[in-house]
Amino acid sequence: MTTYTQLDAWIDAHFDEEVRFLQELIRVPTDTPPGNNAPHAERTAELLLAMGIEAEKHPVPAAEVQAAGLQSITNLIVRRRYGAGGTAIALNAHGDVVPPGEGWTHDPYGGEIEDGKIYGRASAVSKCDFATFTFAMRALEAVCKPNQGSVELLITYDEEFGGEVGPAWLLKHDLTKPDLMIAAGFSYQVVTAHNGCLQLEVTVHGQMAHAAIPESGVDALQAAVRILNALYAQNTLYKSISSKVPGINHPYLNVGLISGGTNTNVVPGTVSFKLDRRMIPEENAVEVENNLRQLIAETAATFPGIKVDVKRMLLAHAMRPLPGNQPLVDAIQRHGTIIFGEEIPTMGTPLYTDVRLFAQRGIPGVVYGAGPRTVLESHAKRADERLELEDLRGATKVIARCLCDLLC
Numbered sequence: 321m322t323t324y325t326q327l328d329a330w331i332d333a334h335f336d337e338e339v340r341f342l343q344e345l346i347r348v349p350t351d352t353p354p355g356n357n358a359p360h361a362e363r364t365a366e367l368l369l370a371m372g373i374e375a376e377k378h379p380v381p382a383a384e385v386q387a388a389g390l391q392s393i394t395n396l397i398v399r400r401r402y403g404a405g406g407t408a409i410a411l412n413a414h415g416d417v418v419p420p421g422e423g424w425t426h427d428p429y430g431g432e433i434e435d436g437k438i439y440g441r442a443s444a445v446s447k448c449d450f451a452t453f454t455f456a457m458r459a460l461e462a463v464c465k466p467n468q469g470s471v472e473l474l475i476t477y478d479e480e481f482g483g484e485v486g487p488a489w490l491l492k493h494d495l496t497k498p499d500l501m502i503a504a505g506f507s508y509q510v511v512t513a514h515n516g517c518l519q520l521e522v523t524v525h526g527q528m529a530h531a532a533i534p535e536s537g538v539d540a541l542q543a544a545v546r547i548l549n550a551l552y553a554q555n556t557l558y559k560s561i562s563s564k565v566p567g568i569n570h571p572y573l574n575v576g577l578i579s580g581g582t583n584t585n586v587v588p589g590t591v592s593f594k595l596d597r598r599m600i601p602e603e604n605a606v607e608v609e610n611n612l613r614q615l616i617a618e619t620a621a622t623f624p625g626i627k628v629d630v631k632r633m634l635l636a637h638a639m640r641p642l643p644g645n646q647p648l649v650d651a652i653q654r655h656g657t658i659i660f661g662e663e664i665p666t667m668g669t670p671l672y673t674d675v676r677l678f679a680q681r682g683i684p685g686v687v688y689g690a691g692p693r694t695v696l697e698s699h700a701k702r703a704d705e706r707l708e709l710e711d712l713r714g715a716t717k718v719i720a721r722c723l724c725d726l727l728c
Contacts, residue, residue, distance in 0.1 A: 406469025
């Protein structure tokens, strides 16, 4: 047997254990909001310790967590140092997820298995890669016994809100300094670039009034509708802007939440809405934000008596490939083609990921892990999120082989 087939065999022999580990991870909710994620970190640390793997616990101070709009976060680091010299590789997956919402036919926290798929919130994004990375590391140590370099498992809990108290917090405090990194992704492509994301909260202030005498007030809802129409018109124009990165099309804007008004018989005095602007890698984030703020201000100025506040909620920069990521790309493509029986292309994704936080510090990284070809197939952020167990098995083998190439 070759080293690679020995790695594959070890993973096959321990795959039932890997699936049970993922089931246990799914069964502890990490809905964000509200973002009470420290209990999941405690449970994850317990499960790792049962395998003989000790995880450092790094609780983020409550004031910082609350300032980020969350309730509790403890990030975990598993450090495995194999010897002097060599490459330090970080494997990062996030445990925070959006709430399950409605329409599920399976328990969102059950980890139920049916027809070769595991169901549950975060089964595909990205508690699955807690399992992928952990068991790839275990296979590496059992079979290859590396004597140089290191692996760090970074188990974090702030991807949905931007990563500032997740990976960014670990980097800020010099708790991790890898040479290369892999973040949770899907099995059939290696992602080397992704969109940026700007989120703004827009609050439109008018003047409340009795609905019987509406002229005595200033209707904030009417003004908000005018602003929204201007934004949606801009959204149509974005379709004419194309990215040169495969997998990424054009910029777009979404308004995902609207609130306001007091009662049916009251002219609305205040209306707020939250927008999400996805930026292709070729765009300048500062220009995008300035242009949106200008458009909102100019549109509001056409409605007498209206004032508008614009608050930035999130700015996640786009990721562009760093040249140093080529060893990861080559290894994943080579072994992914063997394991999955098809070419593993490099491409971009319209999502934003935690890899950008490492790239901003000059640390090359890619996005790769267990999952289908598209987000839509995974049902991520929808009802009945699921993962093909064979994709979990295959991705674990690919990562283990890659670690062997880079560390042995």
